[in-house]
Amino acid sequence: MPTIVEYTQRKRPRNSYPEWMVSPTSAGPCCQGGMEPVGVPEPDGQWIFEYRRCRVCGFTVRAYLRYVLDDAELADLRKSLQACRLSDYPE
Secondary structure (H helix, E strand, O other), X not given: OOXXXXXXXXXXXXXXXXXXXXXXXXXXXXXXXXXXXXXXXXXXOOEEEEEEEEOOOOOEEEEEEEEOOOHHHHHHHHHHHHHOOHHHOOO
16 A cells, blocks of 8 residues: 655655655654644545644654445445344334
């Protein structure tokens, strides 16, 4: 899966989204409360992700937000939900 993030300790962190980002190779203690979204959510196959970057040290990761069902999966889910009726469950 291609990424626009270059992980290195040899360069300073850089945010040139959406073309390129330079990130330290590991998170720091500041990352726990310092991560913020960069850009807009994007698709990667059936997943939607966004880049998140620490506003203190520049550490950047892909954060996967949700999975998008394909047509066959949606049809199976609808069929399963229709098979479950509230009257089938005692109160």
